[in-house]
Amino acid sequence: MEEKGIPSKRGSISFVILFIFIFTINMKFGFSQQETEILTRQEAINLIVNEIVQPFTLDHHVMVFLGTEMIQPGRTIWPYFDEQDSQTITKPTWFAWINDYPDAYFAHDTRYIFIDANTGEYEVRTAQWWPVLDGESLWMTDEEWLDELLVIYSNINIE
């Protein structure tokens, strides 16, 4: 019995140590997951529409565009005719464009939304022209205006 008891005790100690090890690894892994957790596109959509657009407060038409992927640091966005107002992305960012008054020609009021994908904090900048990303105009083709993936909110019939 005694001989059998000793290994049994060692086994218990080993089990406790293993448990603590696994727990520690798991906690560390969990925390690191939390640190790198990023805003999903759907979360970004909810934030843009519910907190920024607030459809139930609107007194005018809007179309809201959001890219399918985040914009990575180093890229630059500016209004089409106002390149001097360019903004360089420094963090992974969900970028959305609220085209206020989409039934008006340009120049007219629009809003650029920069959402920090890590923290969910966002910045709203007003601009008079559509956005340009590294020289490429965004969301100004017919297909894009009818793309239900890109247009995350609209209260206008453009057909």
Added chain:
Amino acid sequence: MNTKIIRLMGIIFIMILLICPDWVTPKNRCILVNGGGTPSGNQAKDKIIDDALAKMRQIMETWHDPDMIHEVDRKDSLIAKLQSMKGKVACGDTLTLVLVGHGSNETFSFTPSKENMTADELLKYFKEIVDTVCCCKINVIIDACFSGSFREKLFQDKHVVSVQASTDVDEWSWDFKSKYRWINLFNDDLQQASDDSLNLGDALNAGAKSARDSIPEDIKPFQHPIGWCRGKHQALAHIDMPPDTSQGKALVTLYEPYFARNCSRLVDIPDPQEQLEHCHWITFTADFGGPDDDMTYAGELKLVAPPTETIIAHVEGVDREKNKLKVKVIQPSWIGNNLDSLHVKPPAKIAADVDSCRWIKQEVTIDDPSYGGYMTTSSSVIIYDYTFRATGHIDWVDTTVTWGRWVKIRFTRPPWLATQIRYVWFPSNYTSNITLNPCKSIIFPLKPDNRNFDATGPADKISANQASVKPQPVQPSTPKPIPKPTPEEEEREEEEQPSKFFLGFAAKPEYAFWNLNDFQKSKETYERYDEEEGSTASAETFSGSMGYIAEIMGGFHLASGHIIGLSTGYGPHPGGTFSQRYHDNTGYTSTVGLDLSVHTIPVEIFYKMKLNHAALFLDLSAGIDFYRATVDYNWNYGTAGSLKGNMKDSGMGFHFSIGSEFFFRKNMALFVQAGYGFATLNHFTGILTDQDGHQTDMHLIMIDESKYGESLWVAPVPVNAFYEPDTRPAEIDFNGLRFSVGIQLFLNSP
């Protein structure tokens, strides 16, 4: 000699005319400038501009040699074309410049080539062309955002005779839909002017005037095309102040020419044949300079009748005694808020149903266009069924009935309704093409009168995505009545939907905890006797009862998921038995039994609310209970005798409960309830019979024999017997918790 030279020169001049007539014939030149709509230049927004300019070219051929119409789509091309005219533009020539595209303050944009041309630059090139010539004419037509900001700047050049802009100085040019783009409205009327053989100058004025009036209703408040045209025009004006009160000049508000409408000017009118007074209308020829220049009287003064307009207006108030209305004019837009008083000339009347918040369409004369002025009408005022194209955000949808929906909408259009919240009734066939959910947008024809907002046609499908966010429905702040369905809708409703009213039954086993203090006290007393007197005694009692209640219930829907109703039923509670047995050392033995049975009739009002789960309801109820209780008394004291009989009492109590129901079938539900009830019965009386057959009217009391200390027990005594010490009626309290689980069956599903 001199005569010969003159003749020779004359012959040479005639030959030049015959060989090159263009050198001396005034020429019309036109440059069509396509600024583009998108960076790629090949999207629908670009096509609108391409098509508009193509049509413009076609119309312009009425006044231009096709070779004299040029198209450019880049800044350098425009500059090159303008510079190429240097030295070729002669006195009497006309240059018409048409620019369509994007723009900002005093700037026109060439979008695909990403170039801008400012009003200053354009002015500079105009001066280069015509600097050496004194009498050529330049017309500018420009459709772009902020295009009105070009007007004052371009009129700095005296050769610019007209500028027609799609917007005021700080406005946007609206509508991607080609039909309503200002340049297309302009084209429509330019075509008409061409068909009517007007000269170019008059045609441009006609196009600009009509295009301004044709701006769609929902854009009018945001887009006010402006223009100006130098030269002599027939003026129609209202005299705000006659000449003798304004330093010899009359202060007038212009109605014509159209580009100067509502402009006030001081004009030096010579002594007229007739005395001019305030509110007279006059016509005269006036010489207009630039927009900022004075207007000069040029003759032909006449007194005329006030102009007439057809207005669409919202009635703000009615004064039937004075036959006047206070109105808000939304069309024509130039009237704006200036005129809000409409006088109805007898025998014309205001119809009885014309009241505040109605709409009218009326032909009126503009008697006094100055601020706070008035209009008159000679025709009776009747309600106008005005239908708007409305857009808005859906805050809430009432889904109570199937023949239509009350929808709470926060409007974005028409502009005068923007941000206001209204309930709009949509018959079901008007919403078949759309998803009518909170947080969606909706576009539909609306006939509003501020009392009833009714959709008057099918709602449009919204083309773009709106389903990406979780709806956050907003509850209505005020309930609205549901309009009655049409007979067809009623029939369909009857076929498809359960009735609003329902009837059901419930079988309801119920366990109630009763507070039987007096029986409990009796039990304790007998047990104490047992200890004190060496007797053997035992007693038993009970504390509650399982009853069985059958209920019938009926109710109706208040709104979606909310039900209210009444129920009643009947049920016996068998109750229980209090029994005691006593035996002392003398051989005396007695047994006493009190059997309690209760019958209840509950009457309650209930409220049921549908929970998130479609089949689960929360149930709240409260009501009164009618009790009928019987105590069956049976006392045997061995061979000595017995006393038997029933004593009864009835009374009323009340209860409340909370519970939940789960519909496992369309018409069947399981339910569970918990509640609390209150009731006390304490007047049990009846006729008891002894061993000899004698009957005595007795009642059940709580005897207190102080010699035993606090020694109490329940016993029947003759009603009129004196008994001491003090007694009080025996009580049975039905206060306590009650629980029930059961099944409900509905004849029609709630």
